[in-house]
Amino acid sequence: MKGADAEDRALAELVSAGHRLLARNYRIPGGELDLITQQVGVFVFSEVRQRRSATYGSALESVTPRKLALLRRAALSYLLREHGREDLPCRLQLISIEGPTSTGTLSITPIE
Template identity: 40%
Template sequence: MSNTRQQGQASEQLACQHLQHQGLRLLTQNWHCRQGELDLVMLDGDTVVFVEVRYRRHAAWGGAVESVDARKRARLAAAAQHFLLQESRWAKHPCRFDVVAISPDDHSHPRLDWIQNAFET
């Protein structure tokens, strides 16, 4: 497994644990369809939360939040719609898109920023 993939999995696990400590419940992780992948799908009260986890080692290449551009947002929205079609029990719940941005701080420990309602579709 590549270092990039390992870092991605570690970042998703860190984000999931953080969100669970905040009271969210994991519905599924790494959900795939033709439209794309949903890193985490969680429940916050009665709200279905589609979470995009982004790790960036170097801010010079653009921050983690900035990397969720219009094209990525459209793919996430399409994947979320497909998820709600396949998992119809969640279709009537309110939904939102969050981003968890992870980057190393000055001491190489991960810094986690949770942006709720990061974008609208």
């Protein structure tokens, strides 16, 4: 449940910033979007990563070019399937939690 706990914390942060949840764990073959929200007409696709320590690198470093391509593909799939268009305003972001889920440092970084 660690991943779900990190996603819960990330979602709470987004909601407090005025986001509206549209989908959670949206899956397509080969990819998944952790959180899909909307804020002021912009679709926001969030990848949530938690790192208890920097031993294996930061959360941002864990988003490889392959993972980024899968996130892009999943985001475009969502827009097309759910809204009939791929050209809607959107952004991809990484929500990272460094340290324990409940007390670690949460940061949001645009990844595209």
